[in-house]
Amino acid sequence: MNKPQGFASSVASYPNRGKWGDSRWRGNCSGHIIKDALGSYFDWSNPEALFVDPSEGSGTSGDVARELGVNYKGLDLHSGFNLLRDDLLESVGRPAEMIFWHPPYHSMIEYSKNVWGNGQAHPDDLSNCQSVGEFIEKSQLALMNIYDALSHQGRATYCVLIGNMRKSGEFYDLTGMLQRVAPGKLRDIIIKQQHNCVSDSRRYGGASFARIAHETLLVFERDRRILCAIDFAFQVEQRLANAQRMTWRSALKRVTRPGEKVHLQDLYARLSGYAKRVATNQNFEAKIRQVVRRFEEDFTPLGKGVYERVAA
Ligand SMILES: C[S@@+](CC[C@H](N)C(=O)[O-])C[C@H]1O[C@@H](n2cnc3c(N)ncnc32)[C@H](O)[C@@H]1O
Structure with a gap:
């Protein structure tokens, strides 16, 4: 395994998304942040350690893992795994040392309808929620599933990459809302500058709000006092x-x-x-x-x- 350096500070910026995953897949993330997260939080002392992405989209996590020689299991609704109904631990087969989750940012991009589906929204697609409340409630269920798939050894960790949303003039702090309902002990918060997103081309001159130009990586580790997510x-x-x-x-x-x-x-x-x-x-x-x-x-x-x- 080739251990990367990890995050140099709590602010990350990758002007170039890198070669991993599919740059044409809407809402894909840069492999650099996955590489840095692995460098900082993965258990490199254990050759059996497993890295999991339950919503891998275009496969960015898998590409990074293969390059680094890390054991990896990737799943997604598009290939039949449903984080809201299927047990993650059971589907993967063994506990994970690290899980990276990059959920839809509510309905900003509708995945089953517009990215990989046949034009019909999947009822359990997290980008198909009718309200922010529904999105947070379902995301909490997903986070519990993720938490229960973590290994009980060492500092098993999961990361959630999430952005905020402005819709019809309203600002939604999806990051704060998810942070409040996420199980585990907060280990780090990384702010990632956003580059080349659709809103970059819009004009915000004179607007009474700031253009959203960052995403947040929330990093949680297993808390020994919390036996399982229900706890x-x-x-x-x-x-x-x-x-x-x-x-x-x-x-x-x-x-x-x-x-x-x-x-x-x-x-x-x-x-x-x-x-x-x-x-x-x-x-x-x-x-x-x-x-x-x-x-x-x-x-x-x-x-x-x-x-x-x-x-x-
Ligand atoms: C932001 S994308 C992930 C992009 C990925 N990180 C990449 O770089 O390509 C979110 C993914 O969540 C998946 N998803 C939505 N609802 C899901 C569910 N219930 N279970 C599993 N995956 C789901 C979507 O299919 C989509 O691929």
């Missing part, structure tokens, strides 16, 4: 519950002054407008009681429903 789903729920508690805590601090003595009834009154807008909080008074009791460092109980907002 992670529960952690996300927990994170959301914590975030909600923190929001109530901040809101309570926002409506009280340091040193102020305040009765629970006043707190209910001050926050009832906010609570009505937060549809998930059926019983906001109970929520307020729970939060002031939980954060004694902010609210000292004085008895009979009165609390003193700590001065710090």
